[in-house]
Amino acid sequence: MSNRICDLLEIEHPIIQGGMTWVSDANLAAAVSNGGGLGIIGAGAMPPEMLREEIIKARELTSKPFGVNMIMITLEFEQQLEVIMAEKPPVVTLGAVQNTAVIPALKEKGIKVLPVAAAVAIARRAEQHGADAIIAEGSESGGHIGETTTMVLTPLITKAVDAPVIAAGGIVNGAALVAAFALGAEGVQMGTRFVCASECTVHEDVKQKFIKSGDRATVVTARAVGYPVRAIKNKLAGIYAEREKEFLLGKCTAEDIESMGLGKLREAMREGNIRDGSMMAGQCVAMVDRVQPAAEIISEIVAEAEAVAAELPSRLILRR
Numbered sequence: 001m002s003n004r005i006c007d008l009l010e011i012e013h014p015i016i017q018g019g020m021t022w023v024s025d026a027n028l029a030a031a032v033s034n035g036g037g038l039g040i041i042g043a044g045a046m047p048p049e050m051l052r053e054e055i056i057k058a059r060e061l062t063s064k065p066f067g068v069n070m071i072m073i074t075l076e077f078e079q080q081l082e083v084i085m086a087e088k089p090p091v092v093t094l095g096a097v098q099n100t101a102v103i104p105a106l107k108e109k110g111i112k113v114l115p116v117a118a119a120v121a122i123a124r125r126a127e128q129h130g131a132d133a134i135i136a137e138g139s140e141s142g143g144h145i146g147e148t149t150t151m152v153l154t155p156l157i158t159k160a161v162d163a164p165v166i167a168a169g170g171i172v173n174g175a176a177l178v179a180a181f182a183l184g185a186e187g188v189q190m191g192t193r194f195v196c197a198s199e200c201t202v203h204e205d206v207k208q209k210f211i212k213s214g215d216r217a218t219v220v221t222a223r224a225v226g227y228p229v230r231a232i233k234n235k236l237a238g239i240y241a242e243r244e245k246e247f248l249l250g251k252c253t254a255e256d257i258e259s260m261g262l263g264k265l266r267e268a269m270r271e272g273n274i275r276d277g278s279m280m281a282g283q284c285v286a287m288v289d290r291v292q293p294a295a296e297i298i299s300e301i302v303a304e305a306e307a308v309a310a311e312l313p314s315r316l317i318l319r320r
Helices: 004-007 025-036 048-061 077-087 103-106 122-128 151-161 175-181 204-214 235-248 256-257 263-269 283-287 294-315
Strands: 015-017 038-042 064-070 091-095 112-117 134-137 165-168 188-190 216-223 229-232
Touching: 015 025, 015 038, 015 294, 025 038, 025 048, 025 064, 025 294, 038 048, 048 064, 048 077, 064 077, 064 216, 091 103, 103 112, 112 122, 122 134, 122 151, 134 151, 151 165, 151 175, 175 188, 175 294, 216 235, 229 235, 235 256
Parallel strands: 015 188, 038 064, 064 091, 091 112, 112 134, 134 165, 165 188
Antiparallel strands: 216 229
C-alpha cells in the first residue's frame, strides 16, 4: 500500500496504533512500527521524565518512525510539551484538542502533527494551523468520545479539509480498512485490537476480558456530565450509571463524577483490577479473539483488505 499517509509518515502500511494511556508504551509502539505501521506512545498523564524515558526506549527498539499521543487537557501537558520539543519524536498525535495554536510550534521542530477530531470544526481549525493529517475519531472508539459515528464523521471531514484523513473508531480488520478507504480516508487508527498484541504490557486479565467480550460489552458513562467515555461494562461502570442519576437529580456535581475515574484506568490496565478499574475499549472489542504479535496483526489486516477489495466487484451489481 502506498498513499499520502504512507509517504507522509514513512511507513509501509497506512495503519496507526492509537495512543492509549497506560497501554501503549515504547514496547508496543516499537513493535507496531517494526511491523510496518506507526506505533504511538500514549503519554496520558505521564510525568515528563517517564515520557522522556519511553521516547528514548522506543528509539532503542526501532529504527523506524513512531509517535507520541498527547492529551491537551491533562495537567502535565505543558511539561510533556517541553520534553517533546527537546526529544523531537517523528510524529505527535493530539487528543482533546483545545487549542490548535500549538501545531506550528511542533512543526518548527520537524515534528509531524496529527490532531484527533471528533467534529468538522476542529478538523478545519487544525488544518488552518498546519496539521499534516487529521484523525477523524468516531463514537465507536474506546475512551473519551464525541457524538458522531465513524461512518458519518469520516466523509464529512474528508470533504471539509484537503489534508489526508485517518479514520478511527470501530477499525479492527481488513474489511474495516477497506470501508474507511471507501469513505475517503487514507489511513486508519486502531487502538482496541492492539491491546491484545503480545508486545502490549497490559495485565493479562485485561487481554482475556477483551477476548471474551461480546457485541454489548461496552457502555458509555458520564455522558450526562459532558465527559462521555466508552469502556467495558463492569462494577465501576454500574456505579457511574447510578451516580449519573444522582447528578440529574441534583444530588452530586460533575466534579464528583469526574473524580471517580482518578487512577481507575491504571488500576485496570496495569494492575488487572477488571472489576473496579476502567477498561477503555471500542465497540469493536467484540471482534478481538486472540493475542497476536503486532506485526502479525498488521500483516493479517493488510491481507484481509486485499482479499475484500478483490471480492468487491462481484458484490457490486450495477443495473442500467
